[in-house]
Amino acid sequence: MAPIKHTLFLVSGVSSFIIFYMGIVNYLSATDKSNGMILLIFSILVAAGTLLSTVYISRSITKPIEKLAHNMREFSKTNKLSKKNPIKTNVQEIFELNENFETMGEQVEQTIEVQNEYVEKLKEMDRKKLEFSSMVSHELKTPLVPILGYVQMLQNKDLLGGLNEKQMEAVDEIHASTVKLQRLVGDILTTQKLDLGKLDFTVEKISFAELFNSIIKEFTPITNEKNINLELQFEGDIEIQSDSDRINQVFSNLIKNAIDFVPKNSGKITIGATDSDKSLECFVQDNGVGISEINQKDIFKKFYQIDTSTSRKRSGSGLGLAICKGIIEGLGGKIWVESIEGKGTKFYFTIPKKIVRSTIKKDSN
């Protein structure tokens, strides 16, 4: 590709040279030198005229086109028509070209403006949504405070006087339901925050040995009570930079799910992690009912609960796995499941050893 002015100058240069050359040849071969001189001067004038008009044509075509190209480049960068560099031209084609470009540019400007308005509106709606769910969560949590407080007092026979066995059972039931309600309120808020990319992570040095220790400690009373064999496959220690509370939450959600699905009296749940270069691969395995292939695709969706009418009733909110996925992805990892129906399920997830700040979803505001 070559600029058009090069072509113009090449053509007019060659023509001018030929005219000039013919003038010279004619003068040298002429018998009447004065006649030859007139023709030579004439040929020089024509050659000069050709060159000058080429300069003029070149300027009137290429200059405005160059300016237009510049304006287009600016427009594609800023999406705004620049008024700094107006194009003046007598060439009709260029005039029309520029006019069409400006019309198109104005339309693009308008479309972008409308789109920006929509984006602003959506952002505002998102903000209101989070505000609303925060408010609801606060309003729901507040009455739970005295409920849980009094229930705990009733459960302690030294405080409000002892209850008989039936009364104690009733209070225990109230306690269990209240705790469930409390967890549900928390889950809803966490999901909402995940949706809006506003879940905050606290990144610090964490020890997996300690993390597993506290998880096993937390779940041993429940698994012992249900005769489930809870096993840890992890030796030594690995230290990484991540959010220990959130990772704990993921393990807890997966273990709670597993507890719901393992067979009575012969349940087995194994948790663990293996080191793989830049990340840790963690797992939670059970010998429960398993998940069919069709269901495996959907289990990470919100409020998705496998129809377990034939096995047993589920106790979760249907948000647990969606929260796990949100947290793991927020920490820069991946979560997936392998399962054979009737044999058991193994959830895997990876956690990068170092969190890259930009991988944490945060609102850009």
Add this chain to the structure above:
Amino acid sequence: MSDKKGKQREEMQSLKILIIDDNEQITKMLTTFLELKEHKCTIANDGKEGLGLIKENEHDVVLLDLAMPEFDGYAVIKDLEENNLLRERKIIVFTASTITQEELDSLVQRGITSYILKPIDIDKLLSKIVETANS
């Protein structure tokens, strides 16, 4: 502090506790519980009243709710900070609001002694109160 020692202290001490919360059911429940545990409670149902009582400095520990109408917990904290009292008093923020860990950490940086999130386990709250009083 070992658990045993803590328990002994918990049993021995009678603390003066100031509870600042606009929710009367919460303050009533906490008073019932803490008085059964032999502590003395004073209740302030709004931030202004609470701030006045904090300044009188007659309490061992203050439980401060954040979300209150008009003069809220943040306003109390700001006033105490301006009067260089925030680090002088033992304040436990307890809140049901959606508060981020960063915000909680920044409150601790500014000088509150501790925090606990609602809904609370009353036994945990009590050990936090005792721990704070002895800190």
